[in-house]
Amino acid sequence: MRRLLPILAAVVSVTAAAAQPPTPATLATPATPATTSGIIRGRVVGADGRPVKQVVVRVLGTTVRMQRGGLTDENGRYELKDLAGDTYTITINHSRFFAIDTARRTPSAGKRVTLRNGEVLEHVDIVVSRTxxxxxxxxxxxxxxxxxxxxxxxxxxxxxxxxxxxxxxxxxxxxxxxxxxxxxxxxxxxxxxxxxxxxxxxxxxxxxxxxxxxxxxxxxxxxxxxxxxxxxxxxxxxLSPGRNARVSGVAIAVDSRPFNGSVILANSQRSGGLSAPPRQLPVQADSTFDIPNVPPGEYVLQTFVLTGDQDGQFAMQYVTVGDQDVKGVTLRASRGSNLAGRITLEGDASDVKPSAFSMMPFPADFDLAPMTGNGYRAQIRADRTFDMKGLFGPTRLNLSGAPAGWMIKTVRSGGIEVTDTPLMFGRPNQSLDDLEVVLTNRSGSVSGTVADARGQAVTDFVVIVFATDHDRWYRESRFLKYALAEPDGSFDVRALPAAEYFVAAVDWMQPSPGFGEWQDPEILDALSRRASRVTLTDGQRVQLSLKLVPR
CATH class of the missing domain: 2.60.40.10 (Immunoglobulins)
Structure with missing residues (x-):
């Protein structure tokens, strides 16, 4: 039996995965900018100052997205070569160590440094703690x-x-x-x-x-x-004697043929409370599935398979499990809806090509859409049109790729604004072909610095900017963003629509794009009581001096 990690989220390892020791050379080499002669050197040491060897050190650029990596030697030293000028985040990977902030004794999301073209940065040291x-x-x-x-x-x-x-x-x-x-x-x-x-x-x-x-x-x-x-x-x-139930049934494709895919069982969104990891099993050749050892609870069963050209078949069914087996569940797949539209660029777009943008559908209810995602990312064509296939469930459109500072300003369907309203998909007759998406670089931003309770500047923190309107605290909301501290202790949160916001600088958090506790309404509600408040108009840029909020 296989298990499925949470939906559409980047794969997270909550322990530092034990890495097979690579050679002390480049681990990844994306497209290389013109000048790549920069070098970052440093040591990985324990809290006691002793060197830590055989640690994988990785670096990821902010602008050029360049990646490099290598191993520490017996003295804990590492060297990352052939780097372009950029701001980099340096992280480590080891099964027995993780990076920490020595001042606050908290886990660190990584050390950020700014490297100029051709520069050699020395003494970029990383302190680690044992797991x-x-x-x-x-x-x-x-x-x-x-x-x-x-x-x-x-x-x-x-x-x-x-x-x-x-x-x-x-x-x-x-x-x-x-x-x-x-x-x-x-x-x-x-x-x-x-x-x-x-x-x-x-x-x-x-x-x-x-x-x-x-x-x-x-x-x-x-x-x-x-x-x-x-x-x-x-x-x-x-352990106590007892048995959990089994959930069994059949999965049927659109053409009534056996379903060539898998079935996923997960705690449904409607169940509330804590959710166990989803479980994924293959559908058998005779279209049957059998899921053993299912505890009591409210679940959703799903099947999804891509059928070519980004189209897909999907089925879902709610299941309530008690003490008895649940038999005879039928998952009958259907083809989803299609979406077609056009973008309009507002602002200075003289140096921007439509192909620099991409759109992604994002479900507003994970029970009603494929948990694995449909993998669709619509690239904008030269004539500024785009289309998507195989959409299911209530869905919002997200800007998954764009030049810095660009954001969605307005989305209209049939002349009606639906920018932050989930669009319902799932059947062919729910398809749309008239979507208008206005993108703008006249976005608001919040930048500034952070100080602790003694008024001393802080250089390691996470800033969260979130709307004062609680209804906008949903995942992938354009009114909810975070930023890590820059190497000089500043922060800059961009691509914010006009609205009233809370702004909080937190001493420790491990955010990830798309998910993490920075999106948890309970966390946001607690932070709102100690956050600064700011109102942004279209394109307004605000500078703030924030006080650090300890966790």
Whole structure:
């Protein structure tokens, strides 16, 4: 059985993935700008100052998107060559270490530096901390050890408009004493899951998937909090006899042929609360599917397959699971809607080609649209037209590619403004061919600096700009953006529409484009009480001096 990471989100590893040691050379080489003679050198050291060897160091440019990487030597030194002038973010990758901010003892999203053409930057050092471990024991209802059970840490993340559990690395088996050790854990909140062996000599029939400390229901699980530099011990899980249900049925393609794809089971958006990782299984040759070990809850079943030329077939069905098996579920696929439109460029577009822009559909309800995404990114043609196929569910249009400072100003259908209104797709008769998208570079921006409570300048922070209107706090909202601190301690958040905003500088957060706790309404609500407030008109640029908000 395979598991599916959260939908349309960049793949996140909540532990630093153990890397196969590459040679100390370039790991990636995109298109090379004219001048690539810059060099960044430094060391990777522990909090005690000792060098850390065999650490993968990577650098990613902001403008040219250049990537380079290499390994630290025995003295912890690294060297990244052939770099163009740009602002770079430097990160590390190792199964036993992660970068930290030494002043606040918090995880670091990466060190940012500005490199001029041909410059050599020295002493760009990175301080790391060791990852932690979670240890415990799995027993049955009589306190007897359970051998061969698979134990996994699921980290709490905010994605797709809800709190979800994301697989936090490889599962580990229990030994003959029922003991387990999950290592390489970064700070965070985790739920521990235990799956008894279903085959082999350690097979344990009559027991279901269980969450710490001993419940089959993920919403009743207790969190295990991992802090920097501390292991968590005695995280013991007790199994109890019982079984979870099975969900089975058939998936039928549009032409009534067997469905050549997979079925996905996930906690539905309507269920609320905590969501376990989705599960994905193949549909069999006779169109049947069978999903074992499903705990009680509200779920959505989906199938999706691309059929060529970015078209696809999709089906979904809500399923309520209790103590009994759910049989006879029918997923009958349909073809989606099509969308065609044209863009208009407002502002100084003399040096901009239409091909520099791309549009992407983004679902407003992940139950009603393919969880895996349809993979569609519409490139704008020379005549400024675009089209999309295979759209399902309530959808907003996002600008997935654009020159700096450009944003969506207005979207109209049939002369009616629908800029921030989800458009309903799913059937051929819901297709649209008259979409008008106005793009502009007359966007607002918020920039400035950040100081701590003592008035001292801060150079490592995350700034979140979000509308004061709570209804605009949805994922991929154009009224919700973040920015990391620039190397000189400044920040600049661009492409903001006219609106009233909260602006908060947070001492620690690990945001990612498209998802992360910076989009969590509860986090935003808490930040709003300590945030600055600013009103932007069209194209207005505002400078602020912010006070750091500690987490």
């Amino acid at each position: 932690s471990a979670i240890t415990g024991r799995v027993t049955d209802e009589d306190g007897e050890p359970v051998e061969g059970a698979q134990v996994q840490a699921l980290q709490l993340r905010f994605a797709n408009g809800r709190r979800q559990l994301i697989e936090g690395g490889r599962s580990r088996g229990t030994n003959d004493l029922g003991q387990f050790r999950l290592y390489g854990m970064q700070p965070g909140q985790y739920v521990i899951s235990v799956m008894p062996a279903t085959t082999g000599t350690n097979r344990l029939p009559g027991y279901a998937l269980t969450y710490y400390p001993g419940t089959p229901v993920v919403a009743e699980a207790q969190f295990v909090v991992v802090e920097i530099g501390h292991d968590r011990e005695n995280v013991d899980v007790r």
